[in-house]
Amino acid sequence: DAGVTQSPTHLIKTRGQQVTLRCSPKSGHDTVSWYQQALGQGPQFIFQYYEEEERQRGNFPDRFSGHQFPNYSSELNVNALLLGDSALYLCASSLASGRLYNEQFFGPGTRLTVL
Amino acid sequence: QKEVEQNSGPLSVPEGAIASLNCTYSDRGSQSFFWYRQYSGKSPELIMFIYSNGDKEDGRFTAQLNKASQYVSLLIRDSQPSDSATYLCAVNMGYGGATNKLIFGTGTLLAVQP
Numbered sequence: 001d002a003g004v005t006q007s008p009t010h011l012i013k014t015r016g017q018q019v020t021l022r023c024s025p026k027s028g029h030d031t032v033s034w035y036q037q038a039l040g041q042g043p044q045f046i047f048q049y050y051e052e053e054e055r056q057r058g059n060f061p062d063r064f065s066g067h068q069f070p071n072y073s074s075e076l077n078v079n080a081l082l083l084g085d086s087a088l089y090l091c092a093s094s095l096a097s098g099r100l101y102n103e104q105f106f107g108p109g110t111r112l113t114v115l
Numbered sequence: 116q117k118e119v120e121q122n123s124g125p126l127s128v129p130e131g132a133i134a135s136l137n138c139t140y141s142d143r144g145s146q147s148f149f150w151y152r153q154y155s156g157k158s159p160e161l162i163m164f165i166y167s168n169g170d171k172e173d174g175r176f177t178a179q180l181n182k183a184s185q186y187v188s189l190l191i192r193d194s195q196p197s198d199s200a201t202y203l204c205a206v207n208m209g210y211g212g213a214t215n216k217l218i219f220g221t222g223t224l225l226a227v228q229p
Contacts, residue, residue, distance in 0.1 A: 033216065042119075042203050042219030043159065056216050090158055094215075101147040101166045101207070102215050106158040 002027050004093050004107035012113045013081050021076040021110045025093030032074040033104060034066060035090040043090055049074050050096055078112075086114045118142065119206050121220035129228050134191040136223050138204030141185070147207040148180060148187045149217065154200045162189070162202075194227045201225070 005024045013019050025032050031050045035043035045058035049068035068074045072093075078085055088111050092104035120139045128134045140148075147166040151159035165171045165178040165187065177190040187206075191198055201222040207215045 035217075035219075040221070042205075042221045043217075045216045045218065048216060058216070088158075092217075101164050103149070103161055103164060104215075104217060105161060106151075109158045 004091060004105055006089075006091050006107040006110050008110060009108070010111045010113075012115065014115050015081055015083060017081050017114075018077065018079045019081060019112060021078075021089050021091075021112075022073065023076070023091030023093075023107055024073045025091075026105050029093040029095050029105075030072050031094045031096045031102075032068060032072065033092045033094070034074070034076045035092065035106075036060075037088040037090055037109075039087075046076070081114045083114050086112060088112075117220075118208070118218045119204055119220040121202075121204050121223045123221055124224040125226050126223055127226045127228060128194050130194060130196060132194050134194045134198065134225055134227070136189040136191075136202050136204075136225065138187045138189075138220055139185055140187070140204075140206045140218075142206065142208060143182075143185060145185075145206045145208060147215075148178070149205040149207070150176075150178060150189045151203040151205060151219075152198075152200045153203055153222065159203055191225075194225075196227045196229050199225055199227045 033048040034046040037043040047057040052068045088109045091107045094102045094104045149164045150162045153159045179188045203222045204220040205217040
């Protein structure tokens with residue numbers, strides 16, 4: 001049973017550049033959420049995709065955008081990179097249901113360094 | 116006031132002891148609560164979740180929820196050095212279905228001394 005996968009593992013960019021991160025959800029899952037984790041902090045919710053639409057968004061600027069494909073995989077795009085965007089970017093997958101306790105499972109993350 | 120608060124620690128316990136990790140949350144309407152373990156340099160790993168008042172046990176782990184006090188805790192019995200990690204408390208601020216989002220605390224660093 002394949003778990004959540006993310007690529008690339010590490011990425012180094014310079015200020016002002018753009019970056020695309022990729023995520024494939026756990027087999028059988030249809031919802032992807034993206035989180036940003038700065039050093040020493042808990043993950044912060046960026047947004048969530050379900051049925052190829054952004055369903056919820058956290059307190060992140062429009063420089064952060066995403067996409068979900070028909071096979072449920074997802075991309076996170078960040079434009080005009082700032083030094084403060086350096087963080088571990090985590091993708092979490094879950095299965096949409098009417099329950100209140102949908103478990104989210106995290107991928108290994110992408111470590112982004114902005115110089 | 117932060118939405119989800121945890122003591123950053125470190126919490127140091129001897130091997131074999133009970134480790135008690137605590138978390139408070141601000142949204143009284145929150146319905147479900149999750150505990151994740153994160154080893155240094157790795158991604159969070161789901162330990163367990165709870166959504167009803169009271170205790171929920173899974174092996175050496177027990178989650179406790181008190182919605183009236185807006186308090187959730189995780190007990191680890193017979194702590195092992197391999198339990199040394201950061202423990203993240205997460206609260207579901209959504210409404211279930213496809214709209215749930217998790218709000219995390221900053222995590223508590225647990226150190227189990229051999």
